[in-house]
Amino acid sequence: GAVVSQHPSWVICKSGTSVKIECRSLDFQATTMFWYRQFPKQSLMLMATSNEGSKATYEQGVEKDKFLINHASLTLSTLTVTSAHPEDSSFYICSARDPGTARSGNTIYFGEGSWLTVV
Amino acid sequence: GQQLNQSPQSMFIQEGEDVSMNCTSSSIFNTWLWYKQDPGEGPVLLIALYKAGELTSNGRLTAQFGITRKDSFLNISASIPSDVGIYFCAGEMIKAAGNKLTFGGGTRVLVKP
Numbered sequence: 001g002a003v004v005s006q007h008p009s010w011v012i013c014k015s016g017t018s019v020k021i022e023c024r025s026l027d028f029q030a031t032t033m034f035w036y037r038q039f040p041k042q043s044l045m046l047m048a049t050s051n052e053g054s055k056a057t058y059e060q061g062v063e064k065d066k067f068l069i070n071h072a073s074l075t076l077s078t079l080t081v082t083s084a085h086p087e088d089s090s091f092y093i094c095s096a097r098d099p100g101t102a103r104s105g106n107t108i109y110f111g112e113g114s115w116l117t118v119v
Numbered sequence: 120g121q122q123l124n125q126s127p128q129s130m131f132i133q134e135g136e137d138v139s140m141n142c143t144s145s146s147i148f149n150t151w152l153w154y155k156q157d158p159g160e161g162p163v164l165l166i167a168l169y170k171a172g173e174l175t176s177n178g179r180l181t182a183q184f185g186i187t188r189k190d191s192f193l194n195i196s197a198s199i200p201s202d203v204g205i206y207f208c209a210g211e212m213i214k215a216a217g218n219k220l221t222f223g224g225g226t227r228v229l230v231k232p
Contacts, residue, residue, distance in 0.1 A: 006161070034219065043207060043222045044162070093161050095220075108152065108211075108220060110161040 003027055004096045006111035013084055013118055020080045021114045023094030029074035030096035034108070035067070038091045050077040084118040091115055125208055125223025131231040132198045140206060140226040141192040148210030151184050151191040152220070156205045165206075166193070195228075203228055 003026040013019045023033055031052050036044040048058045048069050056069035066088075068080040077096075081088050093113040100106045123142045132138055142151075150169055154162035166177050168184035168191060175182055181194045191210075195202055208223040 004161075032218075041227075043224050046219060049219055091159075095161075097218075106150075107164065107167050108209075109164055110154070113159070113161040115159070 004030075004094065004109045004111040006094055006114050008114060009112060010115035011117070013116070015085055015118055016083055018080055018082045019084055019116060020078055021092055021094075021116070023077045023079070023096065023111050025075045025096040025098070025109075028096075028098045030077075030098065031074060032097040033071060033077040034095045034097075035069060035077070035079050036093045036095070038093060038113075044093060047079075081116065084116070086118045089116055089118045123208055123210055123221055123223040125226055127226055128224065129227040129229060131229050132202065133231045134199060136198050138195040138198050138202070138228060139192060140208075141190060142208035142210070142223045143190040144210060144221075145189065146210075146212065146221075147188040148221075149188070149213050150211040151182070152209045152211070153180075153182050153191070153193045154207045154209065156207060156225075158204075162207055198228075200230060203230055 005024045007022045011019055033050040035047045037047055038044050046059050047062045048056045050056045050069045050071040052071045052074050058064045071077040091113050095108050095110045098107050123144045125142045152167050153165045156162040166175050166182040171188045172186050173184040179196045205225045205227050207225050209220040211218050211220050
């Protein structure tokens, strides 16, 4: 199946600093990528939809100035957590839409996730 | 955001048993997807369903897209220890503002002690 890769897998940063997480589609071009946050033992919570070449669409309650999303190419989207605080510590997951072919429908594949710990 | 109703929330399995879980919604979806998530990792796609009534298998997994387009089920036959994990259903609606997935709450599959 298609592969979506996230980097880094885990990161520890100091409170007040910013940290960037990358999401890459490795074998398809993704016009749309999604960023999720997941708390322990809970389902995925959509933060924003990232469209190549345009501004991201944020879900209600998600601060766009805090969670900066850039989708500069068809294979790369980045999430930057600015001025991170301990409450931002979480598991962040991206996904990318594979448009598929005329035979198969489009499908969404997920990255491996990135653990962020803010100390 | 909106969630699908996924049940059961958790279940214990014994090796060799069949497992069933389902998702229902008050909304109609155009696509149903089933994912498995292991601890500390991202969800892995198991089965994608695109048409109402579609029944699709992937090894020991079988999933169906409900006729009403408001529900889907996933069956695992002859379970093995590596089937342990969290299974999520996800539905996708086509909207003018762009598609996005709505997730179920997850079904946690555990091994009977």
